[in-house]
Amino acid sequence: MTDPHAAPAAPTAHTSDGVLRGTRTDGTAALFAGIPFAAPPVGPLRLRPPRPPTPWEGVREATQFPAGPAQRSTDGLGGGDGPGGKETSEDCLYLNVWTPDPDGRRPVLVWIFGGGFELGTASPPSTDGAALSRLTGAVVVAPNYRVGALGWLHPAGPDAEQWADSANLGLQDQTAALHWVRDNIAAFGGDPDNITVAGNSAGAFSIGALLARPAARGTFHKAILHSGSIGRLYPPDLAAGLTENLLAEVGAENLSELQAAPLDRIITAQHAVTEQDFGVRNLPGGRAWGLVHDGTVITEDPAEAIAAGAAAGIPLLIGANRDEFRTFQYMYGNESYHHPADEQALLAEMELAGVQHPRDLLTAYRAHHQPPHPPTERLTDQPTEKLTEQSDEQSVELSDLRTLFLTDAVYRRRAIRLARIQTAAGGSAHTYLFSAEPLGPPYGAFHGCELLYAFDQLGSLQIDTPANRAVRDTLTGAWSAFLTHAAPGWPAYTPDHAPSTRQIGANPPFIDEPPPYLSPW
Template identity: 45%
Template structure:
């Protein structure tokens, strides 16, 4: 019996691989021309046709990036990265399609196993799973149109433009893999969720998806053109070039080194007022509105949302700082100053009091991480659901609160549960999931909810009503919980200047 399976796409015939436990995978399919040479730092171009049968059994390189402590060992990176992967139960039929967009602070990430493996979600949910690579870092988000003149018009947010190109490929080809192009759900974590928020606001992405799952979405971290212009100019200076055209000849390794030198290493400094990093730019054309502005205007109401965050978002960074012997040196005064600069003095005092009451023995550094978790992920998730539903859309809310060993419900820890592969691969994290007695039940519950949302638009609980307090809890406890919790909600209602605060603020619950 052959272990291969073949389909014909708009670009040519592919040979994929049958999987031992059922289904098939088609890997490394080009959805755009390689962004190299003259196409480096340019919008994605349609892929060329090929003759014969193209091998689609091998996963391709992730985009150029500097590996971090959680990067899989042996990962391969290359500028020729614009490829899509498809896992399907059967090339016959018309199943819901779930398209994964990876996170990584818009500087790293991968669409290939073990970071992403769609086979268990594909089988468990009876859905077609898609992942793809998009450009990150300066190669994906350097804002050159502001400093390069007319020759660089249209080059903003290249990483987001890659995503639109991938979704167009899905729209045009997914029926050949057994998928339904009229029932496409995006799902993504962290920067991937922020990207989904941007896609909701982008005219070029309209009609390419029906539903969206935003997991820990830092949607407030979108930069003004002036900030992005200064960052791009500093990149050129760091590389010793004077014009954007010269970047075509600079080795990718030098660009990676330079892009790291000119942005803060600390996640909090990047995200707080005055910070900067590589990521989406409100350029006015590719991205004309922020996700919250689009939601408030009713632009997103035709898309059903599933949106939430994790209880212990930033505590993973505490572990990383301890392991590396680094981290900010804070006392109570500097903590107050930083939070007050972000959300105003009344909110700062109330938030610190609430965090301190919940963790009396916490250091200022720990309280800062609690604030940043709210600031970056939990409050934006709540306010996105509020804006979307107040404008007539439907949203379902959740909170991930698993008490996993060591890491708790830290940032990204829900992703393996959603994919259903939390206990399948090797490594420290897989062992951690296997050691926690609630893993099997929680994994089944999350995979089922996410797949059912993709199938019907209903994950299994009541949708959010504006001003409501309840979110579905996925963790050691199963049920519903106030989110944000009552202990911090009143304090966050005092926030000013926070990028998610609407001009007319919706009241948060008491």
């Protein structure tokens, strides 16, 4: 006779590589952690495309979260070995599955984490799939992928031809994970015919490329892109120059020597050779790790491919935060590079971004925005040699204006451009602007703040108020509806009709995006 008081048996799942045993988390909900979806990219497989994992016999325990991908530790973005103090490793190609019921058949959400293509992990606390699964009712899968030079290096140097298929390795990792999900998710209670790929920041920009990648076709059916879309694509000559700088910094003559170089030397060098100004790295001519139009893995500019209908059959939900660049203004406020030397320097940056009438745009920003400043000590308490002759007040104003401009240039306008070309190609796109201020007006709706709601971190941050819970439920409710019905609960984006971008966390509930005052662009 079965003991009614006995703990439920540990759940198991039969995959194409072997049997897994996970853990019960709450009722019928279960976690399967640290599942290999590719062979460890170490030794001779460093800087090589992902290979299939080695099958196992018997039952493999899937109860421990995997290390995050190898990356640098920073005071501002993480602690210990990586974000949140979590262990990191080159042996990182594993994924986690959170399922409400392993015997069900639920929508699947594959979460691609962000982190500027240099940081991040698929494991808690950075990625809380348990909360996301509970709030959306979906089976949530979060894969790791290689970051920094190990994931986004463009082959260059004297032996580059031998490494031609090693471009955009992070994107190849993501594609391999999506294939694994399509082939195995039914064993975890997921519906293989209803898979949505979702992500924020670098994860969302990656999805913009996955939408146009033939190798990823058929592995997902819908996409949610938050704080990332299209437009962050480096040309191969610029990316090759970055790789050559990396080789020199590491002291390697070619990629074969880089494959054998000490990991810590690569991690240190990959940061030293990139542009540190987050605005500059996201505008034409910027230098950082990320998606490269290499011609082998990314054969066509994703924007052009989507405009030609490559994603017409994939409904899109596209979001951005109202004050995206407030994050970087705060984090790097003590650095001179976030402060334009003068107004002319800011106008030149606007022109570089394609603004037709930069002075008119600057006037429009001044007329329509009086942004609250992040803590002044982070903005103005700088060494004297880093300040120009302008007053602190002028410096703060120019910094605020640059923050407004970069928010639009890198995130909001690109999001709407994706919606427009998807719609023009015959596809479906819904848009929203996230405007909640979880840490108050000085920080606004900063880059990444939506994760405080999606991962239900309100209690741990002591902001678990009725208003914030309502924002959480609106955001995750929209995601849940989109996962199930391909519609979040409001009309699709229509650029030539009434306001159709949903605003979450502020009024009015629907707005024009981009705002009409940006017409000088």
